Amino acid sequence: MWCDYGEIRKKLYPGVDKVETVKGVLDLTAALANKTYMIDAVSGREFGYAETNGMANRVANALKGMGHKKGDRVGFFMANSPRCVLTILGIMKGGMIAVPMNPNFRQAEVDYLSRKAEISTIVVDPDPGSIKILTDVSRANGVLRNILCYGDEDGSIEGGANLVGMNGLLEAVPDSDPGIPVRGDDPCAIFFTSGTTGMPKGAPVTNRIYLLAAQSVLSIPLTHKGTRNYTALPLSHANAQLYSMMAMRCMGASWVLSDRFSPSKFFHEIKRHGATYFNSIGGMMQILDAAFAGKPVPEHSARYVFVGGTPRALWDRFEKKFGVVIFEGYSQSESPVLFLNANPDPARRKIGSFGIPVFPDLGRKTKIRLETGEDSPEGRDVTGELIQIGFNMKGYWGEEDKNREAFEDGWLHSGDVVTRDSDGYHFFVDRMKFMIRKGGENISAFEVEAAVNSFPNVSESSVVPVPDPLREEEIKVFIRPVEGKAVDPVGLIRHCAGRLAYFKVPRYVEMVDSFPKTATERIQKMELKEREKARTEFGWDRDKEIPDWRERYCQ
Numbered sequence: 001m002w003c004d005y006g007e008i009r010k011k012l013y014p015g016v017d018k019v020e021t022v023k024g025v026l027d028l029t030a031a032l033a034n035k036t037y038m039i040d041a042v043s044g045r046e047f048g049y050a051e052t053n054g055m056a057n058r059v060a061n062a063l064k065g066m067g068h069k070k071g072d073r074v075g076f077f078m079a080n081s082p083r084c085v086l087t088i089l090g091i092m093k094g095g096m097i098a099v100p101m102n103p104n105f106r107q108a109e110v111d112y113l114s115r116k117a118e119i120s121t122i123v124v125d126p127d128p129g130s131i132k133i134l135t136d137v138s139r140a141n142g143v144l145r146n147i148l149c150y151g152d153e154d155g156s157i158e159g160g161a162n163l164v165g166m167n168g169l170l171e172a173v174p175d176s177d178p179g180i181p182v183r184g185d186d187p188c189a190i191f192f193t194s195g196t197t198g199m200p201k202g203a204p205v206t207n208r209i210y211l212l213a214a215q216s217v218l219s220i221p222l223t224h225k226g227t228r229n230y231t232a233l234p235l236s237h238a239n240a241q242l243y244s245m246m247a248m249r250c251m252g253a254s255w256v257l258s259d260r261f262s263p264s265k266f267f268h269e270i271k272r273h274g275a276t277y278f279n280s281i282g283g284m285m286q287i288l289d290a291a292f293a294g295k296p297v298p299e300h301s302a303r304y305v306f307v308g309g310t311p312r313a314l315w316d317r318f319e320k321k322f323g324v325v326i327f328e329g330y331s332q333s334e335s336p337v338l339f340l341n342a343n344p345d346p347a348r349r350k351i352g353s354f355g356i357p358v359f360p361d362l363g364r365k366t367k368i369r370l371e372t373g374e375d376s377p378e379g380r381d382v383t384g385e386l387i388q389i390g391f392n393m394k395g396y397w398g399e400e401d402k403n404r405e406a407f408e409d410g411w412l413h414s415g416d417v418v419t420r421d422s423d424g425y426h427f428f429v430d431r432m433k434f435m436i437r438k439g440g441e442n443i444s445a446f447e448v449e450a451a452v453n454s455f456p457n458v459s460e461s462s463v464v465p466v467p468d469p470l471r472e473e474e475i476k477v478f479i480r481p482v483e484g485k486a487v488d489p490v491g492l493i494r495h496c497a498g499r500l501a502y503f504k505v506p507r508y509v510e511m512v513d514s515f516p517k518t519a520t521e522r523i524q525k526m527e528l529k530e531r532e533k534a535r536t537e538f539g540w541d542r543d544k545e546i547p548d549w550r551e552r553y554c555q
Contacts, residue, residue, distance in 0.1 A: 002344055003219050004361045011218045013252035020184025021207040022092040025249055026053045027177070032252055038245075040082050041230075041258040041269045047082060049252075052089070054175035059090020061173035062166070066146065068121065070095035070180055073190065075114060075122035076236075077101040077130055080259045083150055084235050085245055087123050092188040095180040097204070099190045100236040103130065111137045114144050117190055117202055117397060123166065126151035135160055184208035190397055191238050191333035202397030203333040209391050213238075213336035214246035216358040220277070220306060220327045221344040227251065230275030230302070232258040232266065233284075238336055243306060244279055263291035267300040277324075278302050282309030283521065285318055297322055309428070311450055312352035330354035330428070335412055337364065337391040339426060353425040357388070364390035368420050369413075371442075381421050385432060386414040417444070434525055436465040438473050443504050445525070451499045452477050452506070455492050457485035462515060464529045466508060466538050476508035476538050478528060480515060487511065489540050497553035505549075510539035 001007065009017045015028050029037075032049035039046050047055075063074060074091045076098065078084040091098040099117050101110055103125070110133055114122065124130050126149055138144040138161035145161050152165040182188075188207045192200040205213070231244040240257075248255040256273040258265075261284060270278060280288075285307060305324045308331070319326055330339040341355030357366050366388040368376045376382040392412040395403040406413055417429040429435075430444035437443075445463035452461040459482045465473035481487045489509045496505045516524040532538060542549055 002221075002342065003340065003356060003358045005212075005215075005359045006361060008215050008218050008359075011222065011224065012215065012250055016211075016215075016250050016252075020211065021182045021186070022089065022188055022210060022246070023095070023182045023207075025211065025246070026056055026089060026093060029053075029249055029252055035252070036254045037249065038082060038085060039254065039256045039273050041256050041273060042081075044273075045082070052086060055086045056089035056093045057175045057177055058170045058173055059087055060094030060096075060178040060180070061176075062148075062169040063091065063094050063096060063121070064178050064180065065169070065173055066121070066164075068094065068096055070182070070186070071097065072121075073097045073099050073117045073119045075099040075101050075117075075119040077103060077105070077110065077122050077124045077134065078235070079103045079125060079127075080232075080235050080240075080257055081125070082257065083125075085257065088235065088241065088245070092207070093180075093182075094178050095182045095186060097187050097190055099192075099202075100241075102234065102236040103127075105133070107133050107136050107140075110134065111141050112199070113192060113202075115141055116192075116200075118143060120144060121146040121148060123148045124150070126153075131163070135163075182207060189241070191336075193333055201399055201402055203393045204395075204397055205333075205336060205393060209336065209393075210242065210246065211250065212359065212362070212391060213331065213338070214242045215250050216331075216338040216340070217243040217247050217306060217329070218251060219338070219340050219358050220304060220342045222251070222253075222277070222304075224251070224253070226276060227253045228273070228275045229253070229255040230258070230270050230273070230278040231255065232261040232269075233279055233281065238331075238333055239279055239281070239308075242336055243338075261287075263288055267298040267302075270302050271298070271300045274301050276301060277304035277306065280305050280307040282307065282311060285310050285314060289314060289318055289321065292321065308354070310352075311453075313450065313454060315351050328352075328354045330426070332414060332416075333393075334396075334406070335388060335392045335414075341425065350421075350423075350425045353421075353427050355426065356424050359391075362390065364388070367411075368418070376420075378420075378424060379422055381419065383417065383419045383429060386416050386418045386426070387411045388414070434464070434529075436463075436473050436475055438465075438468070438475065438503060439471040441503050443475065448475060448477065448496070448500065448504055448506060451496045451504075452479065452492065454499070455487065455495045457482045457487045458492075459483070460515070460523070462523045462525055462528055463506065464525055464532060466532045466535075474508065474538075475504070475506045476510065476532065477506040478510050478512050478515070480512055489542075490546060493542050493546060493549055494553045497549070502550055502554045505542070507542045508538040508540065509542070 030050045030053035034048040036046045037049045134147045148166045150166045187204040189205045190202040233240040328341040341353045368384040370384040389411045419427040430446040434445040448463045459480045462478045466476045468474040516527045
């Protein structure tokens with residue numbers, strides 16, 4: 001079957017299926033010598049397989065020379081660039097644990113992560129603003145002792161860390177193997193969750209699971225011949241690392257790394273470098289769709305897109321407009337091996353689904369936990385929490401209380417409500433924490449937002465529950481209008497009533513200029529929800545402004 005590991009083996013560079021570490025994959029594929037592994041979309045420079053292995057060795061040897069040992073956490077606070085890729089691979093090749101830090105983080109966020117993961121060394125770009133943040137962090141927390149900057153800076157910071165020029169370190173060490181034994185069960189990365197429902201939690205990923213997660217995206221109908229990936233997603237997140245950087249390495253193929261997502265250069269970079277498919281997220285799909293509304297799409301070479309979270313209403317339009325086939329996926333930092341809607345038979349594809357779990361032949365199991373607490377048998381349509389076992393993290397880093405909440409006899413609770421149909425395909429419903437309980441009905445905030453976002457002049461929205469003495473909870477929507485435009489609440493209610501059951505239509509509407517967001521640009525719904533608990537008035541009220549709205553709009 002297309003989603004079995006037995007099928008993926010055929011797409012891997014020979015011998016990769018027998019290797020369980022990032023180090024082992026780098027060493028093995030170095031035999032490809034001058035074949036292009038990575039292309040820098042900004043400069044056009046190409047990096048070969050042997051070259052990048054040697055450069056990763058230098059990073060590992062530099063860290064080893066500073067006294068770092070296997071298992072040490074090393075952070076990187078860097079924008080997308082080849083040196084960021086080589087830093088990640090070098091940390092892992094040395095048996096250490098790479099901890100990504102979004103380059104848009106501020107001092108408090110970097111301070112939190114460095115304390116939580118006990119990070120004594122962070123590698124950074126030669127950016128004065130980033131160096132100042134790290135300098136202030138090192139003075140404040142006593143944990144961060146070394147700032148390795150890709151430049152020639154050297155010296156100690158008064159009351160803080162050592163500032164060390166990375167270029168000098170790399171020149172002083174060999175490009176030979178660092179000689180640190182690494183096993184498949186050793187963690188190689190800690191991905192911190194985005195913190196939409198509380199403080200971020202660290203999810204350690206072992207070498208073995210890191211590689212299997214990377215290989216799971218190859219369930220897309222790719223072939224050895226000519227495959228070339230493009231990503232503009234940040235290397236500070238799992239998607240670009242796993243499903244581009246490492247997936248292409250395991251395949252022995254090439255990939256193109258852009259410094260940032262920009263609709264104006266997106267397809268031009270894809271064409272210039274001959275990429276055959278690209279990675280995306282749902283928000284990026286919406287931005288591309290809007291950017292080329294009524295405009296011709298630039299000629300490009302992409303045939304596929306791998307994406308998580310495509311709005312169902314956008315799916316057909318996007319494929320037709322951009323001439324690509326969408327392969328929808330789903331994973332979590334805590335369990336990064338994918339679900340995929342990637343059946344090579346177009347008749348078996350289901351629009352709006354994130355598919356089925358990949359690699360069931362390696363012992364992966366999933367199930368749906370019903371609201372009653374029972375697990376539903378397969379073969380029928382059910383809705384409940386997705387839980388799984390087989391490729392999970394062992395536990396959040398230093399979070400015993402959170403581990404007791406997340407795990408049950410080894411099964412990981414996703415916190416996501418999904419629908420599984422009789423064919424085993426999964427459809428996202430909402431996060432459990434944002435399901436609204438109104439008059440005995442469970443309502444998905446995600447579903448309501450989809451209806452709201454399709455109304456003219458809505459740039460983005462967020463739906464949260466607010467207290468209600470009669471119905472337990474009511475529905476409130478926050479809306480950020482398109483700049484310079486207005487959103488008519490009455491028209492919005494009419495619009496939603498034509499698309500949703502009456503009990504799902506928002507009661508309260510509030511316009512905002514901006515949303516509180518995480519570093520990954522996700523709206524912090526929990527913050528919005530908590531704010532509402534202290535209020536007695538919730539904004540524009542449908543029941544006061546349009547008392548007969550059901551009679552008028554729900555016929």
